[in-house]
Amino acid sequence: MPTPYEKARDDNIKRNRETLLALGLDELKTYIPPKTAKKDVAPTAKSRKRKSPSLQDSKEEDESGAKVLRTHATQDITNASGVRRSARNAGKTVDYKSEVIKTLPEVISTAAKNAQNSEGKKTSERRHTPKQYGHIPDVEVGHWWPTREACSADSVHAPWVAGIAPGKDGAYSVCLSGGYEDDVDEGYAFTYTGSGGRDLKGTKIAPKNLRTAPQSSDQTFDNNFNRALKVSADTNKPVRVVRGFKNRSEYGPEEGYRYDGLYQVINAWTERGLNPGGYLVCKYTFRRLPNQPLIPTRVLDGSPLASEGSSEGEDENDDEDQDRDAASSEG
DNA sequence: GGGCCCGCAGGG
DNA sequence: CCCTGCGGGCCC
Numbered sequence: 001m002p003t004p005y006e007k008a009r010d011d012n013i014k015r016n017r018e019t020l021l022a023l024g025l026d027e028l029k030t031y032i033p034p035k036t037a038k039k040d041v042a043p044t045a046k047s048r049k050r051k052s053p054s055l056q057d058s059k060e061e062d063e064s065g066a067k068v069l070r071t072h073a074t075q076d077i078t079n080a081s082g083v084r085r086s087a088r089n090a091g092k093t094v095d096y097k098s099e100v101i102k103t104l105p106e107v108i109s110t111a112a113k114n115a116q117n118s119e120g121k122k123t124s125e126r127r128h129t130p131k132q133y134g135h136i137p138d139v140e141v142g143h144w145w146p147t148r149e150a151c152s153a154d155s156v157h158a159p160w161v162a163g164i165a166p167g168k169d170g171a172y173s174v175c176l177s178g179g180y181e182d183d184v185d186e187g188y189a190f191t192y193t194g195s196g197g198r199d200l201k202g203t204k205i206a207p208k209n210l211r212t213a214p215q216s217s218d219q220t221f222d223n224n225f226n227r228a229l230k231v232s233a234d235t236n237k238p239v240r241v242v243r244g245f246k247n248r249s250e251y252g253p254e255e256g257y258r259y260d261g262l263y264q265v266i267n268a269w270t271e272r273g274l275n276p277g278g279y280l281v282c283k284y285t286f287r288r289l290p291n292q293p294l295i296p297t298r299v300l301d302g303s304p305l306a307s308e309g310s311s312e313g314e315d316e317n318d319d320e321d322q323d324r325d326a327a328s329s330e331g
Numbered sequence: 332g333g334g335c336c337c338g339c340a341g342g343g
Numbered sequence: 344c345c346c347t348g349c350g351g352g353c354c355c
Contacts, residue, residue, distance in 0.1 A: 162341085196348090341348100
């Protein structure tokens with residue numbers, strides 16, 4: 001017998017999922033790589049078998065020198081003594097040497113301080129401003145970082161903690177980190193919950209100085225972050241989306257944070273949130289822009305999801321050259 | 332595992 | 344300066 005909370009949660013999830021699936025997502029799941037002169041040849045023998053659903057597989061043999069990303073499979077991502085990198089691994093025994101080889105790129109920094117971007121530059125030496133709409137130059141869809149700090153250093157999502165990066169004409173970017181249980185992520189569309197309404201400071205007698213906390217009051221669109229996303233729904237500016245490992249869907253990365261490309265906010269509303277006080281939350285529906293690389297999927301623990309990916313047995317998109325020429329920025 | 336408390340980015 | 348915020352390291 002489900003508790004009232006569980007019932008409310010499941011109702012919300014069911015309703016949200018139906019909304020998302022009604023958006024016609026199938027057309028977004030077929031990415032046809034641009035035909036280049038060099039590659040416009042039927043792949044007779046598949047030279048390389050895709051090792052993982054990861055998007056950031058290297059383009060090692062690209063003679064044009066335009067290679068952007070590379071998977072440093074042999075890099076030992078732990079420190080010499082297997083230092084724990086973050087709370088996500090607390091208590092877990094993970095054999096990175098064997099596991100990581102499949103998917104993860106090189107970990108750039110294990111320290112919160114001096115976060116480096118993918119070029120070894122620090123946040124203060126960003127090459128691009130994060131305050132722009134659309135893709136960040138040279139950062140491919142599928143790019144992966146170990147931490148929010150590293151993602152910030154690459155200008156894709158600037159805040160280290162906040163899920164929304166607000167701008168005048170809408171949000172520049174959001175991060176999906178599974179902060180709200182009734183958010184639904186169908187990959188090519190998802191629902192998102194705003195911020196605010198949390199008591200971060202505690203009381204005078206018991207000050208907290210927290211960064212996140214349970215809901216304790218209503219969220220409104222007066223909040224900067226929430227207003228920005230509402231504006232996004234009006235201006236249709238593209239929003240960069242980063243998925244984090246806390247995202248409880250098959251579309252979340254197993255570790256770290258991954259850039260999943262551009263989305264549009266297509267709806268914004270408020271509703272009674274899934275919190276004990278029944279406080280209002282701001283909700284949004286996001287839909288992915290077409291012509292972007294497919295999103296990697298994973299198998300959730302203890303969940304009988306279909307095996308990974310959507311293309312086991314389909315060969316059309318087997319080519320790894322999924323260039324990032326999706327919807328352009330600005331409009 | 333959970334609690335604490337910090338730095339940092341960005342806006343007012 | 345102040346405030347906020349779906350991190351993360353450290354200690355227990």
